[in-house]
Amino acid sequence: MSALILTMWPGAATAETLATQSFLQPMGPVAEEQAAHLLRVVAITMIVILPVLVGVPLLLWRYRLNSDKAKYTPEWEYSNKLELALWGVPIIIVVVLASWLWYSTSKLDPYKPIGENPLQVQAIGLDWKWVFIYPEDGVATVNELAIPVGRPVELTLTTDTVMQSMLIAPLTGQIYAMPGMTTKLNFSATRTGTAEGENTQFNGTGFGRQKFTVIALDSDRYDAWVSDARSAPTLDDATYTILRRRSVLAETRTDLGLTKDATPIYFSAPDTALFDRVVQKYHQSRTAHTVDELGGTGLPPQGGGGPE
Amino acid sequence: MSNTDNSLYPGLNLTGVQSEANEKAETNVFGFWVFLMSDLIIFGILFATYAAYLNPVGLAGGPGPQELFDIKSVAIQTGLLLLGGVAYGGVSLGVKYDSAAKKVMLWLAISAILGAGFVFFEVSDFIDQAHKGGIPQASGWLSSYWTLVGLHGLHVSVGILWIIAMITQIKTRGLDDTVKIRLSMLGVFWHFLDLIWVGIFSLVFLVPLS
Amino acid sequence: MIQQTNPIFGRLDWSVTPYTDLLNKVTSSTIVGAGAATVLVVGAIGAVALLTWMRWWKPLFRDWLTSADAKKIGIMYIVLALVMMARGIIEGFVMRAHQATALGTLAAPESGLVAPDHFAQLFSTHGTIMIFFVAMPLLIGLINFVLPQQLGARDMAFPVLNQVSLGMTAAGAGLIMISLLVGQFGTGGWTMYPPYTGIEYSPGEGVDYWLWAIMISGIGSTLTGMNFAVTIFKKRAPGMHFMRMPLFCWTSLCVAIMLIYAMPALTVSSTMLLLDRYAGFHFFTNAAGGNMMNYANIFWMFGHPEVYILVLPAFGVFSEISSTFSGKKLYGYTSLVIASMSISVISFTVWLHHFFTMGSSVPVNIAFGIATMVIGIPTGVKIYDWMATMWRGRIRVTTPIVYLVGFFMLFVIGGLSGIILANPSIDYQVHNSTFLVAHFHNVIIPGVLFGMLAGIHYWFPKAFGFRLSETWGRLTAYLFIGGFLCTFMPLYVLGLMGMPRRSPTFQNPDFMPWMYIAAFGGVLMLAALTSLTWTFWTSWRNRERLAVPGGDPWNGATLEWSSPAPVPEWNFPHIPVVTARDDWGATKRGGDPWRGPDEYVDIEMPANTYFGVTLAGAAFLLGFAMTWHIWWLSIVSLFTIVAALFWRGLQVVEPVIVPAEEVERADKQYRDRIASLTPVRRVEEETEHNRGVPDITEFAG
């Protein structure tokens, strides 16, 4: 059904070649259920909406001023039966909708693990990029999230700047990431492919380019991806401080001395405590000592000015 | 709807064509109650905020209630403020029994002085706390504490200014109906502040200390 | 960024105007910025020139700015709103034009009509203006104009306070306007979520402009709420029981109560953000125990009731016009009252649905999701009640009815998307997307805007004595409906395709066809704005032919139609004694409705005063000075405010007495006039024959 809607959109053909950006082209069970729930809600609500869409034009035509056939009852102002229907039908519909809401909300709780032994990934939102850390595998990336098809993923989020919101539409819904706090997204991919992930909470001029690629890989290709990343340079504190600058991916790359394009950056990341240290930064008392590790907690300097 | 029964605001002892003054009193006093309702919401939200920051994260390693609060001084403030409320009773009775304007002004002055005493102790507490590092810039909890208690203190100060304004008005225009109505609104305001203080006393000071 | 603060000029210097930006670098963005500033400057100069040329300064002050007459205050509110709406719609168009040119790549810098930061200022000012300085003043203005007349009162309970409210709103609007010329506006959207809008991440004046504009106008709105509530409780004509009040009064009562309870939350959240920014407090900062979630909570405790504050008066208007233009009694009065009341109560229990995705637990999300859906019940009931009102009526498709039909057909779609968004599981996907943008425009434009425009069209003759052109009125309505469809339906699709709101750029070429349709919609909206302006102009020129001195052009049923048009300052020569719901209708049924009162008495009206203007000027200066850290000016303006209050308290204010003879003369003249005019039948309502005296035999069939 959702595929049908998509093909009616102009340019849907080209959509196949690009990274998917919509939950109506789901790549996993969560988005699939969300799309199904959407259609369900639309269908049920139509019961009260269609009569209006059809009825109003009919009313206008039938009871127009100079129609001489139509009845005219200027004093009529109340009917018990009608009243019962007017209140009753919406109430019944809301009861039905509410039960579905209950069901789908509990089923799709982003905090609830999808299955056994999920792949743990940590995400740090920066101005205007995302850092993904794989503590089990000791690798990290900027703006690329690779996941093995079939294995559940548990993403733990925080941010090292203002509030952000991460959405990977074809896989799961969004959740806010806030400094000093962590939130979670649980999802899994059922087919290989690329999806686009993004920040949806405006956070400054680079906001429109804070996108990242999510690639769902077979487990062999995933392992190969991990071992490739392991041979990349190390994500140490100094490098992280550069990442934390306000810059989009392309500018970050120039800061790190890489080519100025939008390809993701890979790191080996032996420091498994990095994520926790970023969260903890915000809990240290200002009065005790000013926090300056990992780039501090204040407004980072503007990036994109080349490596120091 | 106008109510022509002039027994409505007997406490104000309004003169002239009773019904008209009563109608005005009714509208104004009712309006003022509505205003206080909205003020109450402000305090309500600030109370909730205070509670939300009263935890280790909100304290952020800064000084806490144990180090900062001087319950003795708070008790004195409570006494002064409540006595100020009692003193205002003198104003209300004076208006009701048509006492001399002098007497009403005297009671007003006493209320103002008691209120000023409250503000004095409160400010010296604030200064003390600031010396111990308890400035509002130290943590989220302290920000909420200063805002809530400070806003109440500000209200009391405005109340004192209002009393001074009323004394001036009695002097210049005498105890006319408008002034009487305003005095009754001021009374509502003054007692409202007592009520808020009871909330502050128990929620802000007693809860974290216990 | 440490800024220098000059003791005299604060942070003001010559670099703050958009012209400096233009001189630094000529881009389409700086040209747009400087162009907007120029429009403002030229507009201001033009207005001053016109006033001087026409010698209108004195009448402006004497008859308008110092007046405490609720009707005039209401009209001024509406004029203010329409001026601000012009800016808001133009900004909407610029944003649409920008996004139609904003397709980019991840590697290349953002392109398009305006720069990202400029775009962010546009959506922030547009949202702020549309909510606080268009929708709010429209409804407050309309209520001010209509409420006392419908209740059978002469004025509001507190006329001077009313003037102050208008002054505060105007001062806030002034601050937003001046930000076009002096400095920048904030970029945090109309919600201004910290920590992004905290001092660390948004240094400079932008957020402060927003804060002061919101706080100052917020005080005005709170006072207005009180004024409305007290008026309704205390000022009803004898016999006007609650259950006899017209529906518009009921929705006004709901609005009043909601303003009283909701506005304080906005005041608190803004004050806290202000303290964070000016005094280094830690309410919403990242570090030192600050927590931005508290902002979201407090802001939306205001924000959600606010959207129902906006829409309820429109519902009131729809109740009036559906009955009047169908020539029928309103169906389900009691139902509608219950529905309005329950909407206002439930609206306080749903705020969390604005941040389902902040990580709240499942039970919390379920509870708020269901509460949100429950609001749909009374809303749905209302729509069906109005349809039942039209059923078996004699419907005249006048401009208000075109708006009503547009509302019916479009609002239900907004309702559908609202029900969709109420599901946390789906909201996780479409929150913060253009789907949400489409949703709220879908309820605000057909709901609030159409309702208010319909109301303006409906009551305009009562204010100015002539009708608005129906031809142009309907064209405007059609353009708004078409413009809405083209602008916002594509945004639903884009949202489902995954496009975030507030995007200065995007990379998906599939978005483009939808962007073009939406941009075309923006053009239609501009056309609608032009057509609206033209409607007023052309009707003014034809005012002789459109004049309705009889005062009852639509054969209405509520009290305000029993007086001449334009309505005299005192509304009623004699306070009416109400004996029925829709009292004027009942009188018409009884025959001989235009009988004058037996005796005339002196009427007391509030005296003119400069109090409101003074406070407004001082509040504007206070906001401006605080925004730019000009401390001396802040102190002076604050002192002016306090002094004005003291001064007013010392004054013995005597009302103006309109002598009985004058009232009698005017009233007799009106009654004679009525007798000389030929009643008009409904079929001829739109023609020149409509002089405001309807054929009462037609009133009830």
Ligand code: HEM
């Ligand atoms: C009449 C033509 C209108 C047009 C062309 C228009 C266009 C827009 C556009 C392009 C945006 C930015 C969307 C985005 O963030 O991606 C926007 C946002 C918004 N609009 Fe409108 N709009 C119109 C009318 C209105 C009206 C009548 C209201 C309310 C009374 C309104 C309230 C808002 C609000 C509150 C926002 C959100 C601002 C934010 O992101 O914080 N708009 N509008």
